[in-house]
Amino acid sequence: xxxxxxxxxxxxxxxxAITLSACAGTTDAPASDVDxxxxxxxxxxxxLDALIAAAQAEGxxxxxxxxxxxxxxxxxxxxxxxxxxxxxxxxxxxxxxAEEIAAADNLKGQDTAPDVFDLGTAVTLDSLDYFAPYxxxxxxxxxxxxxxxxxxxxxxxxxxxxxxxxxxSVPEPTSLDDLLGDDYRGAVALNGDPTQAGAAFAAVGLATxxxxxxxxxxxxxxxxxxxxxxxxxxxxxxxxxATIAAGETKVAFDxxxxxxxxxxxxxxWKVVTLPGTVYTSFYNQxxxxxxxxxxxxxxxxxxxxxxxxxxxxxxxxxxxxxIQTLQDAGTVDADALGALGELDGELVTPTxxxxxxxxxxLAEKWAAAIS
Amino acid sequence: MTDASTxxxxxxGAGVTPWRHRLRATGKFLGLTPFAIYVLLFxxxxxxxxVSTGFFTEDGALTFDNIVGLFAPNVLASFGASFFVSAxxxxxxxxxxxxxxxxxxxxxxxxxxxxxxxxxxSVLAQFGGVMLAFAFIxxxxxxxxxxxxxxxxxxxxxxxxxxxxxxxxxxxxVYLYFQVPLMVITFMxxxxxxxxxxxxxxxxLGGTRLTYWxxxxxxxxxxxxxxxxxxxxxNAFSSYATAAALISQGAxxxxxQIRGALVSETVLGRENMAGALALGMIIxxxxxxxxxxxxxxxxxxxxx
Amino acid sequence: xxxxxxxxxxxxxxILSVVGLVFALPILAMIEFTFRAGLSGGHTLDHWTGLFxxxxxxxxxxxxxxxxxxxILAAVTVGIVVVILxxxxxxxxxxxxxxxxxxxxxxxxxxxxxxIVLVVGLAPVYSIxxxxxxxxxxxxxxxxxxxxxxxxYRAIQANLDAVDIRTLSEAARTLSAxxxxxxxxxxxxxxxxxxxxxxxxxxxxxxxxxxxxxxLNRRNLQTALLQVSxxxxxxxxxxxxxxxxxxxxxxxSIGRLGRDRKNS
Numbered sequence: 031x032x033x034x035x036x037x038x039x040x041x042x043x044x045x046x047a048i049t050l051s052a053c054a055g056t057t058d059a060p061a062s063d064v065d066x067x068x069x070x071x072x073x074x075x076x077x078l079d080a081l082i083a084a085a086q087a088e089g090x091x092x093x094x095x096x097x098x099x100x101x102x103x104x105x106x107x108x109x110x111x112x113x114x115x116x117x118x119x120x121x122x123x124x125x126x127x128a129e130e131i132a133a134a135d136n137l138k139g140q141d142t143a144p145d146v147f148d149l150g151t152a153v154t155l156d157s158l159d160y161f162a163p164y165x166x167x168x169x170x171x172x173x174x175x176x177x178x179x180x181x182x183x184x185x186x187x188x189x190x191x192x193x194x195x196x197x198x199s200v201p202e203p204t205s206l207d208d209l210l211g212d213d214y215r216g217a218v219a220l221n222g223d224p225t226q227a228g229a230a231f232a233a234v235g236l237a238t239x240x241x242x243x244x245x246x247x248x249x250x251x252x253x254x255x256x257x258x259x260x261x262x263x264x265x266x267x268x269x270x271x272a273t274i275a276a277g278e279t280k281v282a283f284d285x286x287x288x289x290x291x292x293x294x295x296x297x298x299w300k301v302v303t304l305p306g307t308v309y310t311s312f313y314n315q316x317x318x319x320x321x322x323x324x325x326x327x328x329x330x331x332x333x334x335x336x337x338x339x340x341x342x343x344x345x346x347x348x349x350x351x352x353i354q355t356l357q358d359a360g361t362v363d364a365d366a367l368g369a370l371g372e373l374d375g376e377l378v379t380p381t382x383x384x385x386x387x388x389x390x391x392l393a394e395k396w397a398a399a400i401s
Numbered sequence: 402m403t404d405a406s407t408x409x410x411x412x413x414g415a416g417v418t419p420w421r422h423r424l425r426a427t428g429k430f431l432g433l434t435p436f437a438i439y440v441l442l443f444x445x446x447x448x449x450x451x452v453s454t455g456f457f458t459e460d461g462a463l464t465f466d467n468i469v470g471l472f473a474p475n476v477l478a479s480f481g482a483s484f485f486v487s488a489x490x491x492x493x494x495x496x497x498x499x500x501x502x503x504x505x506x507x508x509x510x511x512x513x514x515x516x517x518x519x520x521x522x523s524v525l526a527q528f529g530g531v532m533l534a535f536a537f538i539x540x541x542x543x544x545x546x547x548x549x550x551x552x553x554x555x556x557x558x559x560x561x562x563x564x565x566x567x568x569x570x571x572x573x574x575v576y577l578y579f580q581v582p583l584m585v586i587t588f589m590x591x592x593x594x595x596x597x598x599x600x601x602x603x604x605x606l607g608g609t610r611l612t613y614w615x616x617x618x619x620x621x622x623x624x625x626x627x628x629x630x631x632x633x634x635x636n637a638f639s640s641y642a643t644a645a646a647l648i649s650q651g652a653x654x655x656x657x658q659i660r661g662a663l664v665s666e667t668v669l670g671r672e673n674m675a676g677a678l679a680l681g682m683i684i685x686x687x688x689x690x691x692x693x694x695x696x697x698x699x700x701x702x703x704x705x
Numbered sequence: 706x707x708x709x710x711x712x713x714x715x716x717x718x719x720i721l722s723v724v725g726l727v728f729a730l731p732i733l734a735m736i737e738f739t740f741r742a743g744l745s746g747g748h749t750l751d752h753w754t755g756l757f758x759x760x761x762x763x764x765x766x767x768x769x770x771x772x773x774x775x776x777i778l779a780a781v782t783v784g785i786v787v788v789i790l791x792x793x794x795x796x797x798x799x800x801x802x803x804x805x806x807x808x809x810x811x812x813x814x815x816x817x818x819x820x821i822v823l824v825v826g827l828a829p830v831y832s833i834x835x836x837x838x839x840x841x842x843x844x845x846x847x848x849x850x851x852x853x854x855x856x857x858y859r860a861i862q863a864n865l866d867a868v869d870i871r872t873l874s875e876a877a878r879t880l881s882a883x884x885x886x887x888x889x890x891x892x893x894x895x896x897x898x899x900x901x902x903x904x905x906x907x908x909x910x911x912x913x914x915x916x917x918x919x920x921l922n923r924r925n926l927q928t929a930l931l932q933v934s935x936x937x938x939x940x941x942x943x944x945x946x947x948x949x950x951x952x953x954x955x956x957x958s959i960g961r962l963g964r965d966r967k968n969s
Contacts (some may be wrong), residue, residue, distance in 0.1 A: 061933065081523060084850070092922075094922075097935050097936075098935050098936050099935060099936040120932065121919075121922045121928075122919055122920075122922070122928075123931060123932065123935055125664075125919075126664045126665070126666050127666045128663070128665055128666050128669065128672075129663070129664055132663065132672070132825075132920075133450050133920065133922065135828070136824065136825070136828035136920060136921065137828070137832075137921070137922055138832070139832055140831075140832060140835050140840060140922075141840065142840060142921075142922040142923075143922075150666045150667075152666060152667055152669060153666050153669065156669050156670070187703055196744050197744075198744045198745050198746070199744070216543045216560070216564055217543075219649075220649070220650075222649055223649055223650050223651065223661075223669060224667065225661065225668050226660070226661055226664055226665040226666060226667065226668070227666060227667070228666045231666070231667045239493065248855040262563060263946065265543065265567055265650055266567045266568070266648060266649055266650035266651070267538065267542075267566075267567045267647065267648075268646065268649035270531075270535075270938070271936070271937075271938040272535050272538075272938035272941060272942070273535070273538060273542075274938075274940075275741070275939065276535075276538060276539050276542070276544065276736075276738055276741075277544045277742070277744055278538050278539075278542045278543055278544050278545075280544075291936070295936060295937060295938070296743055296744060296938075297742065297743025297744060297745060298743050298744030298745050299744060385667070388667075389667040389668050389669075390668075392667070392668070393668050396650075396651075397475065397650075397651045397652075400650055400651070401651065404791075404863055429796075429801075432792070432793070432796045432800075433793060433797075433801075433804075434798060435789050436789050436790065436792075436793035439785075439789055439847075439850070439851075440811055440851070441969070442847075443827070443847050443848060443850070443851045444814060444815060444831065444851045444854075446826065446830055447823055447824075447825075447826030447827040447829075447830055448814060448818055448823065448826055449822075449826065449892075450825065450826035450829060450830075451818065451822050451823055451825045451826030451827075452822075452826075454825060468948070492847075497724065500718060500720055500724075501721070501724055503712055503720070504712055504717045504720035504721050504743075505717075506710065506711045506712060506719075507710070507712070508710030509715075509756070510734070510898075511960075511961075516722075516723075516957060516960050517957075519905060519956070519960060520905070520953050520956035520957045520960060521953060523905040523906050523908070523909040523952075523956050524949055524952045524953045524956065525728065526856075526906060526909060527909045527910045527914075528949065530913075530915060532735075532942070532945040533731075533958040535735070535942070536731035536732065536734055536735045537731055537734075537735070537935065539731075539734040539738045540731045540733075540734035541728055545734065546734045546737055547730065547734070558853075570845060577795075578731065578852070581724070581728075582728075582964035583856070583906075584858075584903060586728055586860065586906050587856065587859040587860050587863060587902065587906070588863060589863075589902065590860060590863040590864040590867065590898045590899045590902050591864070591866065591867055592859075593823065593865070593867070593898055594863075594864065594866070594867020594958070595710065595867075597710055597718065597745075600709055600710030603709070604709070610709030610711070613709045613710065614709070615794055621867075624866055624926055625862070625863040625866055625867075627890055628809075628859055628862060628863070628878075629859055629863070631813065632813070632816070632855055632859045635813050635816045635817050635855065636816055636855075638817065639816055639817055639818065639819045640819075640945055641819045641820070641821060641916075642915070642916065658821050659821060659822055663821060663822075675822050675825070676822065676825070677819075678822075679818050679819070679822040679823075680932070681872050682818065682819075683814070683817055683818065686813065686814070686817040687810075689810070690813065694806055694809075
């Protein structure tokens with residue numbers, strides 16, 4: 031009797047599982063205009079005003095993984111809400127780029143699915159199927175190397191890899207080797223694991239170029255952190271604003287905009303970018319192909335690349351992609367740029383191939399190096 | 402219920418028609434249907450879907466690579482570490498929790514102390530994740546309250562050999578923080594079931610406290626104790642958010658391996674590994690549960 | 706007369722105070738942190754007083770709605786435990802003793818698979834649920850009912866093992882009580898301890914659940930807390946402490962309600 035029941039049960043739920051996965055596989059047609067989800071520029075709507083009207087008709091925008099204190103997204107979201115009267119639903123501020131794509135999968139067809147993405151380069155290049163092409167009005171202001179030809183993804187902002195430190199407890203590091211000294215015992219931490227998080231990956235990249243290596247081979251960076259760990263100066267805890275405020279992570283490798291945000295919140299936290307080669311990496315803006323609010327998503331892109339929003343990035347400590355155009359046209363927020371400082375020194379960013387090679391190297395060597 | 406009446410029917414002989422007999426029998430099973438459907442929809446199907454991803458590649462082709470990947474040395478090591486942490490925190494947590502339950506015996510169930518401890522235990526039993534990790538960083542981290550107090554006032558440096566809070570040993574005190582309350586909340590009903598009459602009978606027959614606890618109370622409590630122990634083990638085994646907040650580097654335990662597979666921004670295309678890892682975890686739990694049921698069968702022999 | 710069933714006064718006080726002190730320490734560390742003023746080592750009340758400032762009010766609106774959501778979720782989850790799990794456990798205990806191990810195994814699986822993996826499988830199920838029942842937050846309770854299964858099962862089973870349900874129900878039946886009367890008047894009062902413990906832990910789990918709600922993009926207490934406390938670590942800690950306090954007070958009141966009726 032029990033066996034029969036088990037078999038019956040198994041049959042039922044296998045059937046159900048198959049049916050359900052089939053159901054989950056079909057995409058729901060977006061609730062709004064078919065036009066909006068295939069529009070590739072404002073012209074397709076009949077001009078920017080028509081786009082604004084269509085977006086306001088949708089009334090909402092779902093963004094994901096945009097913490098308020100990351101490159102000043104808090105102000106940017108607030109300004110968008112104010113300006114267009116569209117409610118911005120900000121979900122999952124703490125997740126990684128890979129998880130953003132997973133969320134798009136998990137919520138496909140539901141109206142809480144993300145409309146737009148802000149992703150690291152590796153995930154962007156791997157997820158082209160998820161994006162809808164779109165070219166903003168000031169397309170030409172964005173430098174050639176910073177966008178995909180049809181507008182599948184566009185760089186939005188970058189920062190430099192910087193070192194934040196607790197000025198009350200440790201001296202200012204003037205070079206990478208300073209961190210190997212006794213002053214920094216049990217003090218240095220990364221924002222994540224380099225085999226998982228973009229910010230930590232960039233930290234190893236910075237260590238590589240500051241140790242005299244090139245981005246083709248991250249081994250120098252791995253070696254530096256191995257030395258740091260052997261000296262007892264490295265602690266494997268995640269840097270958060272809480273650990274900074276508690277004085278636990280006295281030195282943190284993180285993007286300049288994150289460190290600057292921490293400096294603004296926590297008294298005594300200072301930021302320094304090491305002289306010499308500076309490591310930068312752009313994040314990428316993309317629109318979801320299955321966006322539940324396609325017009326609002328496209329309006330968000332237009333807004334993000336307008337001078338207003340791009341200047342807000344500067345306030346947040348990040349360098350927007352159109353910074354050259356802003357400076358030439360004189361529309362840049364000079365005070366903010368002054369406070370941030372110019373991006374001096376030799377700037378390097380890894381290419382897709384270099385990033386892939388480095389990721390493979392880290393997957394192999396990192397765990398052993400810091401254990 | 403139907404047991405009594407069915408047995409009457411059978412022994413009654415030709416009195417009841419066969420179809421009514423079968424109807425009663427199926428009627429019993431109907432009672433299980435709501436739960437069966439609920440579990441099917443929200444547990445069986447999601448678990449199967451989640452675990453079956455381990456058998457496919459990114460492009461949807463069937464593969465055993467992920468399963469083979471489970472036997473890589475670092476993955477096996479993480480299973481070992483997970484098992485170690487879970488077993489230690491389960492056993493220590495169970496013992497301390499049982500002690501607390503013992504200390505609560507005899508207090509009025511709706512008195513202030515009992516109500517307070519019940520509520521606090523429930524709240525702390527599921528207090529985890531980033532905040533719990535941060536509480537311990539604030540308490541015992543390199544610059545933690547306790548660390549500095551011990552260093553400055555008593556000269557004890559708990560991190561003399563290196564900071565162990567952010568490695569596997571550091572998980573032990575942190576996990577205990579929710580294991581002990583969980584034990585208290587799940588084991589207390591069993592403790593309360595001990596009847597005073599048994600203790601009195603024991604005393605009347607000339608037994609001591611020791612004989613009461615070892616000969617009478619322990620066998621009665623054993624099934625619930627081991628059941629709670631099993632729960633504590635499973636709780637620690639799958640605990641993810643707290644470990645992720647505390648240990649940012651590497652994947653020393655299985656949930657962190659899963660994190661690496663699902664969350665990685667830099668090493669892509671390994672999400673399906675998470676399904677295989679989940680399968681591995683279920684298999685470990687099956688083995689542990691088998692051991693537990695063997696143990697239960699043995700201990701129940703004492704009771705008969 | 707001391708028959709050894711209860712601990713002596715000294716033992717009781719020693720155990721409870723030692724354990725109590727050890728468990729209070731992390732909370733105290735959190736509280737101390739909320740009074741800190743930056744990295745220079747001073748202390749300040751600013752973080753607490755800032756809660757009542759002007760722009761704080763804007764962020765609170767979303768938080769209150771999320772708290773309401775969490776309360777509804779807790780209520781529905783406890784409902785699922787009492788209406789679906791409890792009768793099933795009683796039925797298995799009385800009628801299907803051989804299925805007990807199966808039930809135990811089923812009730813331990815939810816805690817074995819980490820939520821971040823389980824949600825990969827829950828997402829397709831929920832896309833159907835959303836089509837049928839809408840995307841409201843309370844539908845999350847179906848998933849939460851599964852999440853609390855291990856804890857609720859253990860709490861109720863501990864009670865079931867201690868009380869001889871079989872004899873009680875047979876006695877009641879021979880006195881010609883119908884099954885519903887047996888359940889309500891005989892079994893439930895004896896199972897009150899276990900059911901209450903199960904309800905407690907279920908409410909606590911629901912109030913503290915973050916992963917499933919976050920990945921399915923619903924607003925509950927924990928996801929809303931994360932939103933309001935992103936930029937400011939002190940506010941984050943204060944809110945976490947307040948959330949713990951809220952859960953504690955809620956459970957205390959549930960306990961009072963559950964107990965008063967017993968004494969009357």
